[in-house]
Amino acid sequence: MTDNRWIRRFVQAPGASARLVCLPHAGGSASYYLPVAKALAPKVDVIAIQYPGRQDRRDEPCLETCQQLADGVFEALRPLTDKPIALFGHSMGASVGYELTRRLEDAGVRPTALFASGRRAPSRTRGEKTHLLDDEGLIAEVKRLGGAGSHLLDDPDLLAMVLPSIRGDYKAAETYRWTPGPKLSTPVFAFVGDADPKVSLDEARAWAEHTAGEFQFREFPGDHFYIDANAQDVIAAIRDHIEASQAVRPV
Template sequence: MTAAHHATLKPWVKHFPPSSSPGEPGAATVLFPHAGGAATALRPLATALSTQGADTFVMQYPQRADRLADPAPETLEALADELFAAADWRRAGALRLFGHCMGALVAFEFARRAESQGIPVPEVWVSAGQAPWTVAGSPPAPLADHEVLADMVDLDGTDPRLLADPDFVELLLMAVRADYSAFNNYSCDRNVRIGADVHALGGSDDHRISEDMLRGWEFHTDGAFTCTLFDGGHFYINDHIDTVAELIGRG
């Protein structure tokens, strides 16, 4: 990654430079967190990926952390536009994308924008997320405070001790509502495809995103499709960081 490219990065794009000998010159991996998640949620995966010799970037969405005052985009498409404009990705070479939960949809939309600009995207890794064409027909995500908190508990991705902290809960609600509102406004036809290979990942015990739902992603690629399940629930990834990083790195 060149110094010129670094100069184009928004400060809220978290960069994890290679910590080992560089792999393919110009290769880069871009990570997209789950709904309500800050960039720190994917720090362990970014760290693991950076040891494989490629530049890794984690996106920070508005309404959290160092973007607390930034307005929330009304749609996932608008969020993807904003994230794509955060750097001159043409200077990064080929892009590998990874998104967890709602982040899988954002990664898909980001890939569409990259491909439209002639930026090579060989692979998109979609983790514990439903396929784009299924969103419009699914129940809307909750927006009332008590329903959002119940949803967070059900997903089992937030430390219960943090949910007992009123200050943390206030910030969490702000971030989740922003993301859920954008999710509720999202729609995509089943015939919308990207050229990138799509690799779906999920937890075998995830009661929210089943294997059949993961396989719905096959409609959205003109390339190869794979589906891999790991032991665990919706946040299976927390117990399989190294394995997931190896899969992405090998891709």
């Protein structure tokens, strides 16, 4: 049985021949991917992941490592691997997606692609400590990066609800450390904004070191949340991949 705490479907696509799993950024939630679900249905069953500690899961404790998050998503996805599956993760979600791909491959499930967006390669680290700042400092960093909905942090009531998940996610993202192991066989598509302060172009290109499969790199205009301004192009790239992978799928 599917663990519905983790899974959100905003558009039903029962006849879809493929699935896309969308993994949110630090402080993000499943609803961020509503436009993706609307754009790809009914051909693609879009599954947006809801991490603990936010929105309708705000009474649950946050998970503070990418590995724990990947474990939870993996268990929830087990019943949903009957169709070809691709993964899209932005920022922290890309690290969770990488760890999730490892778990899927170990279980004999090879995703058609991992789209790693706005995140440095697993083997590249920075000494980031935003999660250790006081509330004011943490909020300032979130606002600096921007992204849809960041202005809502000016609402004290809303801020009180979301601050624990933001801090927990930042801890997971900033303390993530790669454990060396076999390369993925899953193709990796690394997307990045050309002015992203959180990841350099070289750090994004280094995703090539983590797959024995196909690798593609694509640079978009914009900062850390380049996807807000380039949503149509990002969704088109995902759609093109899924259609191409379906075209070569064995009968």
